[in-house]
Each structure stands twice: as structure tokens, then as C-alpha cells.
Amino acid sequence: MNPEEKLTIAIIDDAIHTETPHGRTMKRIIQKLEESGLVVGDVGSLTDARAAAAQLPGIDCILINWDLGGDSQQNHESTTKIIHEIRRRNDELPIFLLAEPASQAPSGLTVEIIKEINEYVYAMDDTPDFLAGRITAAARRYREQMLSPFFSELIKFSRDFEYSWHTPGHAGGTAFRKTPVGRAFHTFFGEQLFRSDLSISVDELGSLLDHSGPIGKAEKYAAKVFGADKTYFVTNGTSTANKIVFFGAVTEGDVVLVDRNCHKSAEHALTMTHSVPVYLIPSRNRYGIIGPIHPDQLTPDAISKKVQACPFTKYADSDHPVHAIITNSTYDGLCYHAARVEHLLGQTVDRIHFDEAWYGYARFNPLYRDRFAMRNGAKDSNGPTVFATQSTHKLLAALSQASMVHVRNGRVPIEHSRFNEGFMMHTSTSPLYTIIASLDVSAKMMDGPSGKILTDECIEEAIRFRRTMARINREIGHRETPSDWWFGMWQPDAVTDPKSGKRISFTDAPLEILRDNPSCWVLHPGENWHGFEGLEDDYCMLDPIKVTILTPGVADDGRLEPFGIPAALVVKFLDTRGIINEKSGDYSILFLFSVGITKGKWGTLITELFEFKRLYDENTLLEEIFPDLIESYPDRYSGMTLPELAEEMHAFKRDHRMLETLSQAFSLLPEPVITFADAYKRLVRGTVEQVPVEKMGGRVVATGVVPYPPGIPLLLPGERAGDQNGPILEYLKGLQDFDSRFPGFNHDTHGVEVVNGQYLVSCIKEE
Template structure:
């Protein structure tokens, strides 16, 4: 028999948890014969001998498809086997469990054990052949039940159909076998992926464009899991999902309210639809992090004023907006109280669109209650509320393939029926979608269904909290020695709402931080978040989006006497094979997705400690950043601390952080609508100009610094005066990039020529 931790060759696994498995005992001899019978059915039997081992194996190996559990299993507590069952059912309600016990023991067994198990096996009374048949039947039923609809149909089709006469031309991968490069491709990606790469002409799987067959069944299933009335699978990202929603909801001559710090895909959608945008401007804090749109901006009076002050509003047929877009959660993990947003904005608009690209997991953990678009509602008249849309990138923090996205819809006032909505969907969807992307959406929904979603999100939160507390503890210990260390962007102290006890963050009970949303609220006036007197309970920091802060920025918004630019740490981590999500001047964002492990974040802690050692010792770049020095030898082999001090001095002189905040907080004047600017671009009525010639000109394209990919300037807006916030920020970026090669910024809509930024502007003769 295979022992705990041993590699198992077959894909069908059963776990036998019993302390009686020894070769010279009757149960041991029966188990050996059972293993032989199962092997004939291509099922491997693995064994554990204690409750702790059994629970660990069930957590670590989701490939186990049946549990044989001896009621007399050794372990701690009164009923060790019941503990195993409780832990299993907290994650998986469907796994078949057979209890091994004699008939007398069953009569005295706790009712809870009988509720959690599926059946009994009498190891010393039934034959191994009979038992193995029962196990095989249970596994087959489990495999059928556990696979979501579309993925189940796809696996069946790939297994049954041998020949195809349709696209794609590699016909299940066989074309790749005809050349050396193709064979390498085939071996790398594997037969199943290639056999499941199919044509839309495969009617057995239904159609993504018509939403029929198993694909439709998968979408209906996902709608139930994610709390929507309707769900649509999208195979080319939430950028496309956003465009589908906007173009289904708003068009030329209609007003749309837009989160000013929305993703560039919203800019594209507004441009393509011809809608007239009016903007809602979020807050920025001392780090330059994007905050929420304050609730006072969402009242009907404030919205009416924003529309009246918008120079483009005169182009609209009506002064009432038909659509509103809000980013939730923000790129740095700030989550709105959606009930409150709905209450406020619902007075001004009938359709609310929440870009939740980074937030698909929120429904599945109670800490996020009421803070996501498809929140549970017991409203007796849902049709009186705004219709809500949510876009979710299932590939970002759930376990889907890249480009996998979903659109969720809950109908209310002014709904868009399926037929109309699907026209916008087909406008953007490919007629050759990749089936594996759709299947990964299907599987992501299945992974979140039932207790599995709570368990997986709970693990992510627990790992993020553990990392945050380690970071805070190290920060405190180094401070006690008069030294520096990194910090986490999070509350300094938290209060247990039940007991009223107040804790330093690093000393708070981990369970409190993992379970209690109040620990993560942006309470009014607290200096750690820097967003002022926000309404209580309006905004919460998502614990799994962890921003590490580096020395240099004070909470009053002033730079300190010394500091370490975050881009240097990101470059150092990259040299160690650790890729960060986002870097600002003094923050680095890490995402604790469902794939996080203790080893992964433990490695990050070690890397941060290594940076501190190298920085304090001022070790040379040849040792710390060899790739940077090799590509840009002009730095010379200076010390790591010397480079950080030089860069910090440059940032202090340029005022990069405050200039960034000002650039994104000021609302530029608009000369024409985004679609008018784009039409001029297509006609060629534009010219590429350096920054020093752009004062007073109209930008033809969006100008979008990455990350996180939000527009500084929208098409059709005016650059303003030579000292306008937008031009000043671009000049800062340009100067920084020239002075510190290798640390340059990625700005969409900007072309760099000989170290100078150039941007398309409308020609003078076509400017409005």
C-alpha cells in the first residue's frame, strides 16, 4: 500500500484511515486484498493511521475521491473519527465517506457521525470484491456530481470523439506531432488541453454566442453560485466584460457616471459607445493610493452638480445619467458598502455597474458581507432597485485561466433583457472561443460552491493575516532596537467588538482579524488610511490585498529625511524571482490569492530581511542587482543604499508622490467627447507632440500610467496650462525615467523618443 506522502500513479484515489492496518492482523490482510481489488479497477488505496494524518491528507490532496474511515481511528479527543468528518465536511459536502465499524458500535455511534457519513462497510464480513465495487460506484457518482456542467461535457467529448473534421487545424494535437517544434509544444501542454481545443461547430457542447447547451448550463450554474440572475462567460478578460456592459446600457447622447479612477477598459467602452461621461472623483492618500469616492459625492444633489459642471453635458439628450460605473474593490483593496452606494446612487441612476475584476471571491466569506454587487438581499421588491452588473476576472484571484471573466447581472429597474444584452455580447465575443478558458470559469464556480468557497477564501485571509502580523511584529522589534523595517498598510490597532478589548495589530488574536470586518474598516479620521473623515462603515480594507510600505513617506504627506523608493525593493525581489503586483513610490502590492501557501509568503519575508541586510551593509549593485548593472553600466558598482538615497533625493526634488496625487485628483476640462477624439485619431487629424508643446492642446488618446491602468487624461480632454497637474505629473515621470534608467514607467498613450515623452493631440484646425 502507498504510505502518507508517497507519489501515487493513478488518478482515482481512495483513502483508508485506520489504526489497525498491520500486515499480521485480520484487518490488515483484508486491506491488502482490498488494495489488489481496487488496483484492478484503476483505483489506488492510500493509508493513514491517525486522525491528524487523515485530516492532513484530506486537506492536502483533493484528488482523494473516497474516504474509508475506521470509527476506532486513533487520535485526540473523545471521537477522533468524528473530528475528521467535521473537518472534511467544512470543506467538502460531497466526498463519499464509508465508516468502518461493527454493528454493535454503530448502535452507540453519535448521531452527528451518522449525519456526516454516507454509508458503512463491514471489512471482515463483506468480500474485498464487493467492497471495491461499492467504492468504485461511489467514486463514479462523486466524479459525476463534482464536475460542473460545461467542464463535465467537455471532458466527456474529448474522451469519446476520436476524429474531427473541423477547426482548429491541429485536430486534437495530431498536427503538432508532425514536426520537432510541434512535438515539443504537444509534450509541454499535454494531450488533454489540445484534445479539448475545439471548434464552435461542436454542437454537443452548445454555443457561447447563443448561450445554449452545456455552456448555458455552466452559466446558469455560475449564476446560482455567484448570486446573480444571469451570468455570462467571457473568454477575453474583464476588459471585454466592461465593454459589453457599457455598450449594452448606454449610447450616443446618453450620460454615464464614471469612477474617474476606473480601468482603461471603461474609457474604451465610453469611447466605443459614444456615451457622454461625467466623473466621480475618488480620494487619494499620502501614499498616493486610490481611495473611495466619498459618499457625499454620490448624493443626488452632488451628482446633479457634477453633471451641470461637466462641459460635455450639453451634448446629452437628457441630464439624467442612465449608467454608473464604480470600481470595487479598488486596486489597493478598498471595498465599498454596496448597500450604501446603491442607496445613494440609486436616486440618480437606474443601472449600477461594479467593476469587481479583482474581487470575485467576496461572496464566499462573511467578512465581505454587503460589500460586493451580488450581495444577498431579502428586499421584497427588488425590481424597484437599480439593475446591477458586476464584472469579475475569475483568473485574477480565483483559479481560472488567463482571460477568464464573468459578467453577473441582477435585474431591477430598467433591466436589459437577454436578447438585447446578447447583441452587445456578440459584438465583442470571439466566434472561436477557447474551451479551456470557459471550462476554467466552470471549475472556478465549482470550487467556490458550498463550503469549499468559504474554506478557500478563509485560508487566503488567514495566510494574509499571518504575513501581515509577522511584518508588523518585525517592524516593532526593529523599532525597539532603533532600526528600520518595512510596514504593512493596515490599522495600527484593532478592537474586538464583542469584548471591547483593544490590541496592537501585531498582537491581536489572528482569529479576530480573520473573522471580524470591523478590524478592517476605514474609521473616520484615522491617520493610517489617510482618507479623512469617511462615513463609518462605508469602506473596508480587504485583508488579502497586502500593501507593504517602505520608509520615506510621513502620514502628513511630507517626505521624511530619508527613504527607500519601493521600485528598488521591487527590482531586488524580481532579481530573486519574486514578481510583485504593483509598485508606487512607497508601496508594493502583493495579492494573497487562493493559491497562496506559507512557503510562498515565508520566502517573501526572508527576501525582505535579505534586502535590509544588503541595504544596511550597502552591498554593491553587482551583488544585489546584477541584471540592472549589466544592462545599465552607467550606474557604476555603487552600493544599494547609495542608489536608494540618490533615487529618494531625486523623488524629493521632483515631488513625485504629491504630483501624482494632484494629477489624478484634478478633473481636466473636456473639449470634446472621447468618441469625437477617437474619430479624429482615425482620420489622422492628430499630431504627435512633446510635453513642452502640449499646453492648451486636446489629447487624442487616453493617457494611462501602468500599473494599475487608470486614465490620467481621457480622450478629448485639455492638457491645461503648462503647470497643470496632469502635465506636471507627466514631466516628473519623464525626468525620473531619464535619470534612473531601468526604473522607467509604463504609460499607455505615451511614446518615448530619445528620452522624451510624446503624445497625440488633435490638430489645431480640428480642435473644438
């Protein structure tokens, strides 16, 4: 709902259009509301009322007739359900109940219902002018309090139409309108965007740098909503949020425990702070999916051994780690039992940093209880101080680059004034107020019952999609004939009914069981579906909204089967149909069911997967599916069919043992030779050289080598690449050879420059 739009009133009353005293009075009330500039919509049946209850975001006030459908107990029960549904979704929206005078005690009206309504109205008691005024006032109060702290002030300021003598230079969009291209730009985005693009000089809106005024209020409000002691808004993504935390908690000579499954921003933070990383190694399964760090790596004894084994800790000020960073959830949706991780790591470090870039919604649904940083009841003055960095824009509703840092203080609390110095080192003095407003609005959206409603919808839609895919696989994926194949799903095969204790196939499990019971998603020991060994029960859970589709080809033991369809082919096909996945592996494709998901969206995905299957089963020529590919590489792909290319790709991956080599490469901890900072110094000074992957044996890399997606380092700056025939270089060589063999399906590996099909990596010059 645009705060500048007219107020909207919904009237649920089947007697409006009747020639009765009540009907005529309601018509006069509607006339008065419309004369005052309000928009009025009426709903004339119980069925329509139920549908209208789901459209609350566009409504400022609801009037509902208690006798909707007639004065009977059954109809009153239906009306009660509608009121409950409205309140379940929005506990602030004003509800006016139209009924008989209170002295006549309308039948069926309970104290419970009276508590849920705002006003009890008998339309015949007061004048239409008076009632229209009451309704208008309630709607206006709701519209004003509905806004979040900073956003409301931004709206007020933009309404003033003041002349701007400060930056930005476009002065509310005026500058853009002076040239044709500028006018096109202005028209595309609209005047309101430019009028709200303001300078930090605007005192009325406060400052992001000193957290004052409406911005400071918005951060305090977000801290309340997200369960933090302190929250900081970040306008350059969680890459910057991670650096802010490091600069506020870590300095040169400090030992830091680092999840090897970390984003490259952690590597940058280690480089800039000159701190010493000691790595915690996550597991991987047969699909190449990254799993959790096993708890036995987080014990004080295990950490002590890791610190002693690191060659750089001898230069540290102390061998006692001061900080730890853990990725939660992982890029594939694996969530730690955060309380367990804090208990284990908290015996060694005083500060724990959960990189929850993809996980900002966890607090708002009980399915994730105990599996995120800012948990209710987690505050412990004797425990570690805990940070959570969240990309609010990723799976909640905020603009790109919108992120937050949440802090829960423990035995070594963060002092705001000192921490803010690190914050200011990474924050622009000209932040985009639109991003700040989106963070503020996102917090408001998740406050109260709407947080659970929104996350429930994500989870439910993901479950419906998962069950539909599993049911299709059960019906046609049995491989009795060549065309009997379908896509698998990375999810449990069966779950346990919490009431009866009986096992139920995932396909047949009721929505409520899968939605409400975390145990359905836990990686239980001994279950084959997840492919991780040696886990504690309840230690790790799969987030249902992060959906991984499996393409055919991988056996339960990790071997590649005779029949297979590499994910790259499916991804490219979906791309031609306007469906973009989040990331993909060799035989896996990840889709995110965010707040913006709809049934139509995932229904279209299934339809297009069926279309891929049809084209495959009909042995369709590539030129009919990928005409751009044929145009770019006619000599390579002309005359080939989709199954032929799939078979050739699959055979390449099988012959080159790519899944096996990937697992070995990422399970290996390379030898660190020089520090990140030293490697970067040499890079800047130019004492590096580009080395072909075939000649990298024993060389020390100057930059990280990071395959995308999801951006997990294979090699970090200053590390030795290992033997020429070792798993790291064998894996890189396999990627290079695949790219050469299958042009148009190239891998994206940061730190690798491709020249004439050859992988080159920046390495330290040998003396």
C-alpha cells in the first residue's frame, strides 16, 4: 500500500444493496466516505469475505456485519472465523462490527469477539456524517501508525517540496529532466524516488553515521523486532556488514576461528585487519553440497590443536582465539543448532559471529527455534557476545544492498562508541536513504503476527512444491523404460508423525506435520538422503524454503550412474524460459522460496521441467532449444540432440571423476605460506605472475581462487596450490577442460583469468 494513496475501506455486508433501513443507511455512509475522498469496496457474501480477508495489505479499515448471511449461529460462527483470520494476519487493522444496539445483546456475540474489534456500531444510532467521520479517523490513525519510524519521517520530509541547496546534485530529480536521456531516466523511476534521495545534511532525518534521529529510532525498532541488544543498518550488503564486525572486534595479531565455508568478504576482512585465521572444515556430501562443521571440531581441545598447527599463530599476540565466524545457514540451507554451537565455541572464544546473510527470517517462525543467533532467552551475561550479519534484501523484503548487523552482548560486551569507529570506516557519508527506508519497512513487515504469516507462506509453498515434485517422481521416475525418469529432490524420503510415532513417506505427509515439526527436516544420523556421516542428532537441519532439485546421474554411493543429465543443461534451458535459479552444482539446482514466492511461480517451474523432459525424451535437436548456442558455436553443436549432449557431458564428468575430485579438493586444507596481507601487498606491488593451471604445482597463489556459485574459497591468498596431480589442481584442470570441451557452459571462478581457453592464476613470483 502506497502511503500516498487514498484511504481504502472494505465493507463486508450482504445487506448493503437491500432496500432496508440498514441498507439505505449503509449507502449514505458510503456516500459520505466517498465524498471525503476515500475508496470504498463492498463484499456481499461469506465466500467473497473469506477471499477478501487475504487482501488486507491494501485496506485501512474493515466494517463487517455480524449478521452476515443471516442471524443464525452458523453464520455467526462463519463471521467469527473471518474476524479471527483478519486478526491472525493483522492485529492493528481497525475492525468496525455492525450489529444491533448493545442493549439488545446480539445473539452469539462473545467477549472474545468484542476484544478483537475496535468499535461496535449500530448504523441506525448515529448520523451517516458522524459514522463516516469515525471510520475515516480510524483509517487515518492506522495508516499513520502503520508506517515504520524512518519511512514515516522520509514521507513527511518529501511532502514539503523544499528547495534543495545540498547534495545530491540532481536536486530532487530536477537535473535529470534537463536532457533527453535524463528525462527518460526520471520517467522510468518516478519523481518520488528522486525526491527521497537526500543528503546526510538533512537533520530532520538523522544520521546513519552517528545513529541519531529517525534513523537511530529505526535501528532501535529493528533491534526489538529482530531480538538484538543493538542493530546497525548497513547500505552495502553483508559483505560490508562482515567487515564492520571484524573491524569492531578484531585487530592485528588476533587469532580468529574461520569457517572454511565462508564468504569471500571474511577473507577481505582478515586481509584488512591483519588477523590470523585458523580454519574449521565443513563436510561435503555426494552431490558436492556443503554440510556443517562437525561438533568435534569445535571443542576446546580440537581448537587448541588447530591453533598449534597453524604456522602463523607464532606471530600472533596470543594463541587464544578472540573471535569465530560461522556461516548459518549454509548456501544450500543447512542450519546449525545455534545454541549447541555457542556452547561449544563459547568455551574458547568470547565473540561468535554468525554470517546469516541468507537467514534473516529465522526468528519469525517457530520451525527454526534454537537455530539462529538472536533467539529469545539466549541472552547470557556469562556467555559469548554474539553477532548476526543478515542480508535483509536476500529473502526478506528490502532493496539490494540492504543489510543489518545485530549484536547480543555477553561476557565481553561491545562498546558502541568503539564499534562505531569500525562501522564508519565502511559506511559512506552519502548513504542512499531509499535503502535505509527499505530496512526500516522490512522490520515493520516482520513485526507482530505478520512475521509468522509471511514465513508460514514461504514454508508452505516450498512444501507444496516439494511434495508435488516427489509425487511426480514416484509416478514416473522408476526407470522401467528410458522415458521413466524425473528430477529428484534433496529432502527426507520419510518423516515421523509426532503423535503416532509412525513413519510416513514425505509425499504423503500432511502439510501441518512438515510445516510445524523441525524434526522432519533434521539431518538424523544414519539417514541416507542427506549423505553426511557422523552427525549428532538435532545438530543440523535443512531449511525447507531452500529447495534443491537433483538431476539424474548420481547414485547413493556417490558414483555417477550410466544415465545422467548434468544440471548445466537444465539451468540453461530454464534460463531461456525466464527462470533463473539461485545456484547450481554438477547435478543439483537451488531455488529460493522467498517472501515473494507465489503458487503460479513454482507451478510454472514444474511446467518448464516437464517441457525439458519432453524435449529430452523426443530427442530434440539443440538448434530448436538453444538457437543462440548453435549460432555461437555451429561447428561444435550443429546436428546434436539434447540427449546426445547430456550423455557426452555426463560421460566427461564420470571419466574425470569431477564429483570425487571436488569433494577431495574442498576437504583438503592447503598449506599457508604467507599471510593474506603479505599476499595482497605483493599483488599491489606487482611481484606476481600469471601461471597456467598446468604449471601451478607447488606455487603460492596471490589471490583467492573461488568457484561461483556460491563463492566458497578453494584456495586463499598466500596458500600453496599443492602437487600438480593433487586434488586442487586436478579439479581446476577438470573445470578448464570442461569449459574447453563444452563452450557456452563455462564455469565462473573468481581469481581465474581465462585466456584462449586456458586458466591462469596470479601466483607469487619465485625468487
